[in-house]
Amino acid sequence: MIRLLYCSLLLLPLAARAQSPGNSQVTSRVYVGLGVNAGRYYDKRTGDFLSPELVYSPSVVAGIQLLPSLALQLSATTYDxxxxxxxxxxxxxxxxxxxxxxxxxxxxxxxxxxxxxLARYTFESNSQRVRFDALAGASIYHSREQNTTTLTDTQNRITDQYGYSRTGTYANPVLGAGLRYVIAPRVEAASEVRANLFYFGYSGAINLNLEVSLRYCFGTLAAQNPPTTSSVLGK
Incomplete structure (x- = not known):
């Protein structure tokens, strides 16, 4: 799964170069970033939460701008x-x-x-620095588990020992909202609130998580129009 993310990061710059920058308003660019994620996640396979409290973990994000208002991004985080x-x-x-x-x-x-x-849709804004996003997509969960059981007697001597390991992968839909602020021509701060939707037969649950990141864009964040010049002819 991590190899898939690395391959995606390597292919994103190639995809960006294949875009034609003919229109200055359609700025094809790739962005990558590092951040922190805080949330409560439900393990659909085992039927319990990772923790009764918020779990914090570093995160990475990479994305590509497909249209002026549409981008596709992939994030990754891990919990123990x-x-x-x-x-x-x-x-x-x-x-x-x-x-x-x-x-x-x-x-x-x-x-x-x-x-x-996630697919990211950016709403029109009069501000050149602040952007509001709507997010929709799916979260892929992959888990690796190891269990070890040891039996001992009253003298603390091992009488039996066994263990097993297993893996599992599943996906759930995600909806969210984001706020981004342009710090520099290629740097922006981003915050996203995501709602993970879980279904259990006829019932369901919504678990929220928050991610804050700093992103670097291989392109120009603000749409730049070519400067207009005027000349006055006179005698």
């Missing part, structure tokens, strides 16, 4: 989940009247890769 538990058990298999007491220790590790692929 870890849970450990210990419980006592009683084994009656050998002697029903005198069970053997032991302990079970378990560890669950998960890593989530979240890739929102």
């Amino acid at each position: 989940y870890r849970r450990q538990y210990t419980a006592s058990i009683e084994n009656y298999a050998q002697n029903p009247n005198n069970p053997v007491v032991g302990y079970i220790n378990g560890t669950t590790k998960r890593r989530y890769y979240i890739l929102p692929l």
Whole structure:
């Protein structure tokens, strides 16, 4: 999944060069950025949240301007989940009247890769620095999980140990809104609020997350018109 993102980043400049810059209002450009994402994500495969509180993680974003008001962008962020538990058990298999007491220790590790692929529509604005966006698309979730279980006796000696690993991938629709501010001709600050839509049969849920990033554009952010000149002929 990460290789797919890297390949997309490498292909974006080539796609931008293939665009014809004939009209100065249609500025073909590629943008990349780094930011921070904060949100609550629901694992549809396991049926629980990553955390009861907000989870913060660094994020990367890359996109390409297709039309003056339409762009396609791909973001990526990753989260780590870890849970450990210990419980006592009683084994009656050998002697029903005198069970053997032991302990079970378990560890669950998960890593989530979240890739929102979004279409970005920019509303018309009189300001040359502030831009308002509408976002729509889908988030791809890929998870890798490792589970380890260890059984010990009262002397803390290992009596049994086993583990397994699994992966899962699924997608959910995303809607959002964005605000961007042009800092320099090629640099802008961006903030996006995204609503992740989850469906569970006849019910559903909406989980919000916020992403703030700083982006660099391989092109000109503000549409530049060629300067108009006038000459006065006189004697």
